[in-house]
Amino acid sequence: SAVISQKPSRDICQRGTSLTIQCQVDSQVTMMFWYRQQPGQSLTLIATANQGSEATYESGFVIDKFPISRPNLTFSTLTVSNMSPEDSSIYLCSVEGPLRYNEQFFGPGTRLTVL
Amino acid sequence: AQSVTQLDSHVSVSEGTPVLLRCNYSSSYSPSLFWYVQHPNKGLQLLLKYTSAATLVKGINGFEAEFKKSETSFHLTKPSAHMSDAAEYFCVVMDDYKLSFGAGTTVTVRA
Numbered sequence: 580s581a582v583i584s585q586k587p588s589r590d591i592c593q594r595g596t597s598l599t600i601q602c603q604v605d606s607q608v609t610m611m612f613w614y615r616q617q618p619g620q621s622l623t624l625i626a627t628a629n630q631g632s633e634a635t636y637e638s639g640f641v642i643d644k645f646p647i648s649r650p651n652l653t654f655s656t657l658t659v660s661n662m663s664p665e666d667s668s669i670y671l672c673s674v675e676g677p678l679r680y681n682e683q684f685f686g687p688g689t690r691l692t693v694l
Numbered sequence: 695a696q697s698v699t700q701l702d703s704h705v706s707v708s709e710g711t712p713v714l715l716r717c718n719y720s721s722s723y724s725p726s727l728f729w730y731v732q733h734p735n736k737g738l739q740l741l742l743k744y745t746s747a748a749t750l751v752k753g754i755n756g757f758e759a760e761f762k763k764s765e766t767s768f769h770l771t772k773p774s775a776h777m778s779d780a781a782e783y784f785c786v787v788m789d790d791y792k793l794s795f796g797a798g799t800t801v802t803v804r805a
Contacts, residue, residue, distance in 0.1 A: 610791060621784060621795040622738075671738070675791065681745065682728060683793055685738040 581606050581674050583686035591692045592662055599658045600689045602672035607652035609675065612683065613645070616669040625670075628655050662693045696721040696789040698768075700796035707775045708804045715770040715799050717785035726788040727768045729759055730795075733781045741783075744768060755779070775803050 582605040592598050602611065613625040626634040626647055634647040648656045659666050669688045676682040701716040719725055729741040742753025749761045755778075759770045768785060780803045785796040 612793075621798050622793075623795075624792055627792070673738075673793075681726075682740055682743055682788075684740070685730075687737040 580676070581608065581684045583672065583674060583684060585672060585686040585689050587689060588687065589690040589692075591694060594663050594693055596662055597658055597660045598662065598691060599656050600670055600672075600691075602655045602657070602686055604653045604674050609652070611649060611655045612673045612675075613647065613655075613657045614671045614673065614685075616671065616688070618667065622671065625657070659691065662691075664693045667691060667693045695794070696725055696787045697794055698727070698785045698787045698796040700783075700785050700799050702799050703797065704800045704802070706802040706804065709777055710774050713770075713772040713775045713779065713801065715783050715785075715801070717768045717770065717796060718766050719768055719785075719787055720766065721787065724763075727759075727761065728786040728788070728793075729753065729757070729768075729770050730784045730786055731781050732784065732798075738784070741770070775801075777803050777805065779803055 584603045586601045611628045614622045615625055616622045624637050625640045626636045628634045628647050628649040630649050630652050644660055646658045669690050671685050671688045673683040673685045697720045699718045707713050724746050727744045730738045731741050732738050741757050742751045744751050744761045752758045757772050761768050783799045786793050
């Protein structure tokens with residue numbers, strides 16, 4: 580399985596500011612994913628990030644609010660822009676397993692609180 | 695689109711007794727199904743997966759799940775609960791490469 584790290588592990592931010600979350604994988608992967616887990620809720624897919632192309636966003640999520648970068652096969656960033664308290668969530672990145680469509684491995688998550 | 699429904703939001707069991715977490719899926723074809731566990735303040739861990747091989751799937755920590763196409767179910771079981779099993783459990787379906795999560799079941803284990 581892939582080893583995934585995220586930075587920061589948690590942060591407290593003021594409304595109106597932006598935060599960039601980093602996701603680093605110990606092996607090269609084609610597909611990376613970003614999820615949001617609101618307090619007491621399940622996970623919702625924000626977008627899929629493939630290296631060399633623009634991210635694909637799910638319904639309800641837009642690039643202006645959640646810009647994503649994927650500069651290489653082991654790294655991705657998610658920015659939460661112009662934050663409001665409603666953005667307080669855990670943000671998780673995941674990567675596909677060694678066999679495509681097989682499974683996904685998750686990072687430890689970034690716990691974001693917006694005041 | 696494929697989806698899953700977890701029938702219980704909260705399950706409470708005594709240590710040493712069986713655990714049953716229920717999940718139904720909606721799919722127009724044979725799905726890939728997973729159970730993930732999330733311990734408090736920890737990341738998500740894959741418990742087991744079904745990908746159209748054996749219908750009875752064995753996972754880590756003594757958990758297993760049975761895929762029943764006739765009932766569109768993928769229930770998770772463990773014969774004897776341990777205190778360390780207290781966590782949030784998610785039933786998940788893969789549609790193409792995307793994961794769709796159920797609402798989750800919180801498991802409480804009583805001493």
